[in-house]
Amino acid sequence: MPIQYYLGLSMMLFCIGIVGVLTRRNAIIIFMCVELMLNSVNLLLVALSKMHHASAVATDALTTKGAEGQLFVFFIMVVAAAEVSVGLAIIVMMYRNVHSVDVNFLNRLKN
Amino acid sequence: MSPTQIVFWLLSVVALVSALMVLISRNPVNSVLWLILTFFAISGHYLLLNAQFLFVVNLIVYAGAIMVLFLFVIMLMNLNKETEPQKNKWLKLTGAITGGSLLWLLVSIVRSAGDMQGKAAMVKEGNIGLIDNLGKILFNEYVIPFEISSVLFLSAMVGAVVIGKKD
Incomplete structure (x- = not known):
C-alpha cells in the first residue's frame, strides 16, 4: 500500500480534529478531538515504521529496523492515558465551579 | 482491486x-x-x-x-x-x-x-509488530523510559485525585 495513502488519511483525521477544536465549545468534545489528533499521529507513526521496515528488510531479512516507531506509539498511548485522567478531572472541577462545560465561560484570564 | x-x-x-x-x-x-x-x-x-x-x-x-x-x-x-447553544x-x-x-x-x-x-x-x-519483538526491544533498550512512564502514571493518578477532590 503506498505510503501517501496513509499520510493522506492521517492528515485528514488530524485536520478534522483541528476543525473540531476550533468550532465546538463543549470542553468534552474539544478533548475528544484532541484524542482524535493523537490517534491520527499514531497511525502515521505505525505506517512510517512499516515503510522503514520494508526498505530495510530488502537487504537483511532478519532486521528489526522500524520497531522504534511502534514503541513510540506505545509511549504516546501511555502519555495519552495519563493526560485523559488529569484532563477529565479538570473538566469535572470546571463543571463544579461554573456549572457548565462551555469553554466560553473560561475567560477570566482575558481581562 | x-x-x-x-x-x-x-x-x-x-x-x-x-x-x-x-x-x-x-x-x-x-x-x-x-x-x-x-x-x-x-x-x-x-x-x-x-x-x-x-x-x-x-x-x-x-x-x-x-x-x-x-x-x-x-x-x-x-x-x-443537547445543551450546546447554536453559535455564530x-x-x-x-x-x-x-x-x-x-x-x-x-x-x-x-x-x-x-x-x-x-x-x-x-x-x-x-x-516487527508482534509482541515478541516489541517486548525484547522495549526491555532491552527502552527500560528507563518504561520505568519513567510508570512514575508518570503514578503522578497523574495523584494529580487526578487531588484535582477532583472536593474541598
Whole structure:
C-alpha cells in the first residue's frame, strides 16, 4: 500500500480534529478531538515504521529496523492515558465551579 | 482491486465518516460512540499493517478504558442532552476554512516531497509488530523510559485525585 495513502488519511483525521477544536465549545468534545489528533499521529507513526521496515528488510531479512516507531506509539498511548485522567478531572472541577462545560465561560484570564 | 485494498478503503471511509460525525452530532454521547467507531477503524488499520500488539492495546486502552471514562464523565455531569447553544455561523465557517487550508498545505507538501516517492508501507507481513519483538526491544533498550512512564502514571493518578477532590 503506498505510503501517501496513509499520510493522506492521517492528515485528514488530524485536520478534522483541528476543525473540531476550533468550532465546538463543549470542553468534552474539544478533548475528544484532541484524542482524535493523537490517534491520527499514531497511525502515521505505525505506517512510517512499516515503510522503514520494508526498505530495510530488502537487504537483511532478519532486521528489526522500524520497531522504534511502534514503541513510540506505545509511549504516546501511555502519555495519552495519563493526560485523559488529569484532563477529565479538570473538566469535572470546571463543571463544579461554573456549572457548565462551555469553554466560553473560561475567560477570566482575558481581562 | 485486491482484498487488501478493499479493506484499506473500507476502513479509511469508516474512520473519516465517523470522525466527521464526532463533529456534527449535537449530543455528546453520540460523539463518544462515533469516536469509539473511529478508534475501531484505526485499530483495523493497525491489524492490516500487522502491528498486532498495537491493535490489541489500542482496543483495550482507547476504545475500552479511555472512552468509558469519557462516558462516565458525561453521565455524571448529566450532559446527555443537547445543551450546546447554536453559535455564530461565521465562526464555524472560519474554522472549516482554517482546517481545510491546513490540509491543503500538508497535502501539497507531501506530494512534492521526494523522500516519499515510490515508497510503500508493508502490509500483512513483517514481524516487527508482534509482541515478541516489541517486548525484547522495549526491555532491552527502552527500560528507563518504561520505568519513567510508570512514575508518570503514578503522578497523574495523584494529580487526578487531588484535582477532583472536593474541598
